[in-house]
Amino acid sequence: MSVKAWTFLFVALSFAGYLLIAWLCRVRDTSGFYVAGRGVPAAANGMATAADWMSAASFISMSGLISTLGYTGGMYLMGWTGGYVLLALLLAPYLRKFGHYTVPDFVGDRYESNAARLVAVVCAIFVSFTYVAGQMRGVGIVFSRFLEVDITVGVVIGMAIVFVYATLGGMKGITWTQVAQYWVLITAFLIPAVAISFKLTGQVVPQLGMGSALLADSVPLLSKLDQLHADLGFASYTEPFTEPWNKLNVFCVTLALMVGTAGLPHVIVRFYTVKSVAAARWSAFWALLFISALYLTAPATAAFARYYMIESLHGKSAAELPEWFHNWRRTGLILWLDDGDGRLAYYGERDASLAPRNEVFRGGALGATELADIEVAHQRWLDSGGAVGADGRTLLRTRNLSGPDQDIIVLATPEMANLAGWIVALVAAGGLAAALSTASGLLLVISSSVAHDLYYRIINPVAAEAQRLVIGRVVIGLAVVVAGLLGIFPPGFVSQVVAFAFGLAAASFFPAIVLGIFSKRVGTVPAMAGMIAGIGFTAGYIVGSVYGGMPSWCFGIGPQGIGSVGMALNFTVTLLLTPLFPGPSQAVCDLIETIHEPEDAGPAVRIEVAAEH
């Protein structure tokens, strides 16, 4: 069977499985729709949280990112896992005890203000939409790369699947589908990692293999990588703080990602779905344990693939190049523009004398015809000895397209390790599982933000149960369509904005929620002022430096890390203003007291009781 046939089979089987689960888990009330009837066991919720969290970017791009950045890539690993500690210790048990449906619910009730609720709703919707657009795009890309269908067709298929299981099953359907998706994606990630580790070091545990000696010349893998990087003009793989990533910037980005993770609404809402406060704590543990299975393996895959790529490409002639190189060359993820000697040269930008001799590039956002034109002009330039045509290397280098696309690391690892075609197909199914699971979780946040927080809590508080459920389903349907359109016509800024969503979450939600839980003194006005100052500063700085060409005037901190400063500003403003304004009402103080004593399983505030499960 060909790789393509296997891929069709795996994708069809996994999609059929997701739809079956959705049918078995269909729900009839808002409690089931928004929080799965609070009946999800801790381990299953942890697994669903893990799948929810690990997006197409984690699955496909993160290893490649680490592979390119070396030590600095660790800031993503630490940031995206360290946030769970904050979540588990500072937020999850208390929000579970509080017992509403959404994050804006907590902000609105704790600060007794519909304005605060509205700010939270807007933040939740903004963060979720920027995120979900990337996921839908991811679905399209996986389809187009593995099944050679158009990206648009891929996005539409993905939309249809998510539409069915999200509207039918709500949070309950999404949770159990995500459990299945976790297994698909983690299997697809671990098998190639184990195989390439065994091939290069003889170690079956990739995390140990990464620190072992290579079978080829018994030098430790990481020392060998450092050596290769130094020889070829790349930044050192293991040494920290190479420009532009100085210590302050790495620190700020790591902190912003940690705090942003803890403030992301689609992650927080998962802890509303478990049975009790104790289960919320265990759920956070299971979630991070399941996430760490991928996050501890990704840096190993990164190092193995990095070494293997340099070794099998640099200095090789066309006949000696491995097969995966020729396969992926067609997709534009990796390009070779020779200088005429017939041997591939792969150099980094660090060494000014070597950089112009680099021959490995990627297509990036360039269209197929544009790329073909560049390659034809380059060939003419070579044949004529520089008289006609144009040097494609300079052209691509000035467009910042040196080196292969980072996605190739995960996509091509199975082929690098000479694995069978069905495992390559499994990676395709895994990438789709990662993208779909995250997309569905985000869509539910959008649906609950609009249908519950905006419609039921602000516009029409007397809405009947059945009516609210219909609104919830309609909104999730609309959100799927909008997300799909964003995936088909991606606004150019999506990839940048996703990273900034963390900064905004860090600067807005996190301080408001933490102070709301731990302080009985902080009142409405200081909290609102803090949120507005935090978001305003962070958003202004990001927009200014990305689009306005503003220099990084705040101690040289780049836009990715500025959320840390925004968060500090939020805390400062709130705490400075607190003594000047009245604290919360007695009712809210009582509410905080109940949250502080999380020994009871029920909700602290009685919400309209939905049908029992």
Place this chain on the structure above:
Amino acid sequence: MRDTRDRATVDVRDPRVVEAIGRYWRHNVRIMAGLLVIWAAAGLGCGVLFADVLNQYRLGGFPLGFWFAQQGSILVFVLLILIYATLLNRLDAQHHVELERIRRTAPGDSQP
């Protein structure tokens, strides 16, 4: 009315209950603060601030600072949540027992 069970049977104005709740909360905050210090030390400390210093040492084939940034910190994070969940769920159980004892020794059901 499952959610109001404890409130209904334990008198929150009883000074012993107030004291028990205060003790529970202080204990909780202490555990949390301790674990957060380790969190910051492992992730932001060993993984970022001291990574260049730690890289002078090696752990097997890994430079130590690099290992903390890409492996060690994540392992510490998982352990921290495990410890937190175990300690807090045990603290919850103790707190329950204490409230139960106070309720049993309460001077009659008809509080003023």
